[in-house]
Amino acid sequence: MSDSRLHWIVLFLAIDPACFGQAERELVIRSTSVIDGQSGRIRDGVTVVVEGGRIKTVGSAARVRYSAGARVLEGRGRWVIPGLVDAHSHFGDAVAMRHYLALGVTTIYSMPVTEFGYPARAAEIENPSNLPDPPSPRVQLSVLFARGFPDTIWPGLLPWVKPADAGAARQKVRDASTRGFRHIKIVLDDGRRFDAAPVPRLEPEVFEALIQESHRLGMRVQVHVTQLRDMRQAIKAGADSLVHSIYSEVVDDATWELMRARGIAWVPSLGVMMANCEPKRYAELLLAEPAFIPTMTEKSRLEMKKLAGSPPAAAAFPWKAIAGAFSECRRTAARNIQRARRLGVTIAVGSDTLPAGANQHLEMLFLQEAGMTPAGVLSAGTYGGAVAIGNQGEPARLRAGASADFVVLRANPMADIRNARQIEWIVKGGRCFSQEELLSAVK
Numbered sequence: 001m002s003d004s005r006l007h008w009i010v011l012f013l014a015i016d017p018a019c020f021g022q023a024e025r026e027l028v029i030r031s032t033s034v035i036d037g038q039s040g041r042i043r044d045g046v047t048v049v050v051e052g053g054r055i056k057t058v059g060s061a062a063r064v065r066y067s068a069g070a071r072v073l074e075g076r077g078r079w080v081i082p083g084l085v086d087a088h089s090h091f092g093d094a095v096a097m098r099h100y101l102a103l104g105v106t107t108i109y110s111m112p113v114t115e116f117g118y119p120a121r122a123a124e125i126e127n128p129s130n131l132p133d134p135p136s137p138r139v140q141l142s143v144l145f146a147r148g149f150p151d152t153i154w155p156g157l158l159p160w161v162k163p164a165d166a167g168a169a170r171q172k173v174r175d176a177s178t179r180g181f182r183h184i185k186i187v188l189d190d191g192r193r194f195d196a197a198p199v200p201r202l203e204p205e206v207f208e209a210l211i212q213e214s215h216r217l218g219m220r221v222q223v224h225v226t227q228l229r230d231m232r233q234a235i236k237a238g239a240d241s242l243v244h245s246i247y248s249e250v251v252d253d254a255t256w257e258l259m260r261a262r263g264i265a266w267v268p269s270l271g272v273m274m275a276n277c278e279p280k281r282y283a284e285l286l287l288a289e290p291a292f293i294p295t296m297t298e299k300s301r302l303e304m305k306k307l308a309g310s311p312p313a314a315a316a317f318p319w320k321a322i323a324g325a326f327s328e329c330r331r332t333a334a335r336n337i338q339r340a341r342r343l344g345v346t347i348a349v350g351s352d353t354l355p356a357g358a359n360q361h362l363e364m365l366f367l368q369e370a371g372m373t374p375a376g377v378l379s380a381g382t383y384g385g386a387v388a389i390g391n392q393g394e395p396a397r398l399r400a401g402a403s404a405d406f407v408v409l410r411a412n413p414m415a416d417i418r419n420a421r422q423i424e425w426i427v428k429g430g431r432c433f434s435q436e437e438l439l440s441a442v443k
Contacts, residue, residue, distance in 0.1 A: 024071045026051050031061040032075025037082040037382030037396030040375035050404040053430035058399055079412050082396040083405035085385025086360050087267045088243050088350025095442050096356035097136035099295040102438040103357030104407035106428045107138045109389045111185055122180040132429035135438050140389055142183040143176040145210055148199030149191035153318045166209035173213040184214055187224040194318040211237050220390045235259055241388040243267040247329035251336050256343040265388035267350035270366040275353045277323040283307035291421040292358040294439050300355050334370035348384035364417045374417045404430040
């Protein structure tokens with residue numbers, strides 16, 4: 001058995017069975033406040049009943065009935081939000097999965113680094129992750145396609161597929177579909193935004209063949225873009241979602257409007273730029289939040305303390321080009337977020353960096369700092385993410401029949417999105433976890 005396959009088996013099978021539990025037959029959150037992930041509407045005095053991994057009832061606490069044997073959790077002074085969705089993740093191991101779930105992330109769209117490999121079939125990972133027992137978010141895996149970039153900068157980091165022509169592109173997509181993969185990601189980039197000499201980008205006919213064949217087979221396509229011309233090409237070709245931000249220029253309204261009209265979601269992934277261009281501030285933000293500390297490995301905490309205690313350091317290659325104009329890049333990204341939001345584009349949250357779980361919350365903070373309201377950010381972190389990965393907003397609408405994936409908070413995230421870190425319980429597939437339960441196994 002290869003080492004990479006062994007990592008995947010460890011992810012779901014080599015976790016202490018004593019930490020597993022079954023989904024409760026009936027779980028009740030009594031007399032709480034429920035926040036809809038799409039509209040941001042708050043309903044007070046509500047009782048939520050979960051049965052069989054799905055929400056059975058969401059209604060007035062005075063009227064909802066449940067069985068005498070139900071597990072009842074007191075929800076007074078609590079806020080229930082849908083489970084968070086990370087629409088741009090590169091995870092690897094069981095510890096990271098527990099950290100994600102402990103911070104309320106119940107679904108991730110993942111493109112793992114080469115170290116952890118890919119399973120022979122997507123179902124080997126996706127199916128177990130959808131069960132209530134594993135202390136892991138639900139996982140949706142993607143197969144990665146590229147041309148010259150990013151191997152010119154990060155050689156061997158990710159297992160890229162590089163078809164030579166349109167015919168090969170179609171065949172590689174068919175191969176992925178046969179193995180049960182429902183998603184592909186395409187990098188449409190020549191590397192120039194990353195302080196690299198321009199390299200060949202995917203030929204238009206190859207790029208279009210990848211998208212056309214994916215859609216013919218019912219697969220979704222996420223496209224990495226950092227330049228406006230690539231963004232326009234991806235929209236025209238029919239991408240389902242775009243990831244990363246345009247830092248160099250403000251995107252025109254016509255482009256955003258076409259994106260909205262075609263239902264293309266956008267995952268800005270601001271945190272990866274902050275983590276690499278201003279690592280000192282990124283480290284300070286991590287260490288300043290008590291909720292993050294238990295979800296960081298000892299090695300990660302030591303690294304962050306070293307960064308936070310050092311003078312601001314120059315960004316390392318390949319981030320020098322962006323870092324040299326970082327303040328302006330952030331302002332441009334913020335203007336694009338505000339315009340996209342105003343014009344009705346669906347925005348999603350995607351971390352693209354570490355540490356697991358905390359990355360999602362910092363990404364939401366950066367969206368709030370970019371001008372989005374807490375309600376808008378919560379929508380991006382729940383409903384927007386679900387749309388971006390093809391779940392059509394499910395289960396971000398907390399209503400009867402939806403999957404029972406939600407988080408119970410001790411503070412109102414509509415006042416400040418940082419309140420989404422104040423987690424009391426996490427429910428995934430009807431199974432209720434506490435942070436202590438998830439993190440004690442890691443220790």
